[in-house]
Amino acid sequence: MLLLMIDKEMPIDIVMFADTGMEFPEMYAHLEKLDTYLYEKRGIHITVLRAKHSYEYLMFEEPKVKPKTIENRIQKGIPLHGNGWPGIRVRWCTGQLKTHLITKEVNRLKGELGAVNYVGIAADEAWRCAGEKYPLVEWGITEEMALQICYDHGFDFGGLYRIYRRASCWCCPFQRIGELRNLRKHHPELWARLRELDKRALAQFGPGPLGQFKQNWTVEQLETRFAAEDEQLSIMEESQNAYND
Numbered sequence: 001m002l003l004l005m006i007d008k009e010m011p012i013d014i015v016m017f018a019d020t021g022m023e024f025p026e027m028y029a030h031l032e033k034l035d036t037y038l039y040e041k042r043g044i045h046i047t048v049l050r051a052k053h054s055y056e057y058l059m060f061e062e063p064k065v066k067p068k069t070i071e072n073r074i075q076k077g078i079p080l081h082g083n084g085w086p087g088i089r090v091r092w093c094t095g096q097l098k099t100h101l102i103t104k105e106v107n108r109l110k111g112e113l114g115a116v117n118y119v120g121i122a123a124d125e126a127w128r129c130a131g132e133k134y135p136l137v138e139w140g141i142t143e144e145m146a147l148q149i150c151y152d153h154g155f156d157f158g159g160l161y162r163i164y165r166r167a168s169c170w171c172c173p174f175q176r177i178g179e180l181r182n183l184r185k186h187h188p189e190l191w192a193r194l195r196e197l198d199k200r201a202l203a204q205f206g207p208g209p210l211g212q213f214k215q216n217w218t219v220e221q222l223e224t225r226f227a228a229e230d231e232q233l234s235i236m237e238e239s240q241n242a243y244n245d
Contacts (some may be wrong), residue, residue, distance in 0.1 A: 001120035001136050001146070002034075003153050006041050010135075013115070016105060018049045018098040022169040024187070026158025034155065049101040055171070058083055058096055059197070060204060084210025085173050085201055093169070122146050171197060173213050177222070184226050195219050 005012055015038060017031060035046045053062065060082040064070050073080055086093045109115035117132045122143040129137060136146060147161055160167040163182050166175070170183060170190045184191040198212075198219035205211030213219045 020097040084205045
């Protein structure tokens, strides 16, 4: 959306990005490259929004203050601090680290300056549109088309979208098993951090919605599964090579 707005000489005053602190290294490199491009074209830099507390603080340390929440946790024997892994019903990560920050700043700019907010939702997700301006939807540009436009402009996200279907936070428990398998293969350093996060969550909250990475899987169980798959693949390849010889 941003690249096309620049190409079409549309007015752009502020470009906002909410940094969760848990993005892929390639995404941070992409943002630096995009910031340089934006400054060259329009003389402005990306405005980075960050929450007061980090992802790990919110996951493990944030104290609970609501009496009902405290009472409920005491009854269930759950510690009175930390949110644990995000869940379908309580996606605290998206709220506290992204949408609340953006919404607050957008509302301030609308109130003070009458700003118009452009959002980069693509045409194949038009159902998500609600009350803002959505140029990609208006132009009929799908996610696939938008990605190709980025590639055509020299932005390849460090190859992330050639590996992953979605390149959001690397620690997201809503990723598909295949994406997590790719994380282990292509980003072993992040996979190691994910294993540590899951061990800490299980130790603090125990098995269940807050302590277990996915409903049916801990990260260690996934590690065992992926390692077994690798071993089986290696055996098959050795057998095939022996047959060819």
